[in-house]
Amino acid sequence: DTAVSQTPKYLVTQMGNDKSIKCEQNLGHDTMYWYKQDSKKFLKIMFSYNNKELIINETVPNRFSPKSPDKAHLNLHINSLELGDSAVYFCASSQDKTTGSLNTEAFFGQGTRLTVV
Amino acid sequence: DAKTTQPNSMESNEEEPVHLPCNHSTISGTDYIHWYRQLPSQGPEYVIHGLTSNVNNRMASLAIAEDRKSSTLILHRATLRDAAVYYCILGDNYGQNFVFGPGTRLSVLP
Numbered sequence: 001d002t003a004v005s006q007t008p009k010y011l012v013t014q015m016g017n018d019k020s021i022k023c024e025q026n027l028g029h030d031t032m033y034w035y036k037q038d039s040k041k042f043l044k045i046m047f048s049y050n051n052k053e054l055i056i057n058e059t060v061p062n063r064f065s066p067k068s069p070d071k072a073h074l075n076l077h078i079n080s081l082e083l084g085d086s087a088v089y090f091c092a093s094s095q096d097k098t099t100g101s102l103n104t105e106a107f108f109g110q111g112t113r114l115t116v117v
Numbered sequence: 118d119a120k121t122t123q124p125n126s127m128e129s130n131e132e133e134p135v136h137l138p139c140n141h142s143t144i145s146g147t148d149y150i151h152w153y154r155q156l157p158s159q160g161p162e163y164v165i166h167g168l169t170s171n172v173n174n175r176m177a178s179l180a181i182a183e184d185r186k187s188s189t190l191i192l193h194r195a196t197l198r199d200a201a202v203y204y205c206i207l208g209d210n211y212g213q214n215f216v217f218g219p220g221t222r223l224s225v226l227p
Binding site for chain 2 (some may be wrong): 004040041042043044045090092105106107108109110111
């Protein structure tokens with residue numbers, strides 16, 4: 001069983017569209033994250049959720065919104081897609097009792113390659 | 118900006134030990150040192166982490182300098198499957214600085 005799974009793996013869409021990327025973890029973790037890996041291969045955290053509460057929100061555009069229907073899922077919704085949103089998006093989770101720090105092992109999904117044309 | 122600096126790339130021969138260095142001169146007292154690696158077309162994978170003492174696990178060893186301003190990830194016997202980008206990152210207690218730097222691209226030669 002895949003610990004952290006994301007769908008879709010590839011997503012090609014036009015500018016201005018709204019899209020979602022789904023993420024599920026079956027590890028029983030209480031913290032989930034979204035990272036963005038840009039063309040320069042830098043990985044940067046976008047959001048993290050701990051027990052349904054947003055605890056980190058980096059300076060990302062408000063077109064991006066995380067949605068957590070339950071502890072095992074953290075979906076990423078993106079409105080009005082722009083060319084600069086093209087990147088690989090990774091979901092991750094960890095068992096963390098504090099405020100979403102990476103002081104415990106984090107498990108990453110395989111990534112979703114988003115291409116905006 | 119990443120709070121760590123690593124060489125851009127390193128090469129190793131198969132079945133030889135590899136020492137991957139990382140400098141983190143601005144580390145705070147509560148920062149943990151984490152190592153992750155990313156194989157081609159995959160998500161990052163946890164390797165090891167530590168605070169002050171050296172750490173060993175089935176994948177690698179982590180040697181932490183006494184002043185904690187640098188650390189070294191040690192792969193005891195490199196295999197072709199260890200070819201990846203290795204990231205050294207610091208995790209603070211408030212989760213605000215999780216920027217992975219460019220990492221070190223490790224090539225393993227047969």
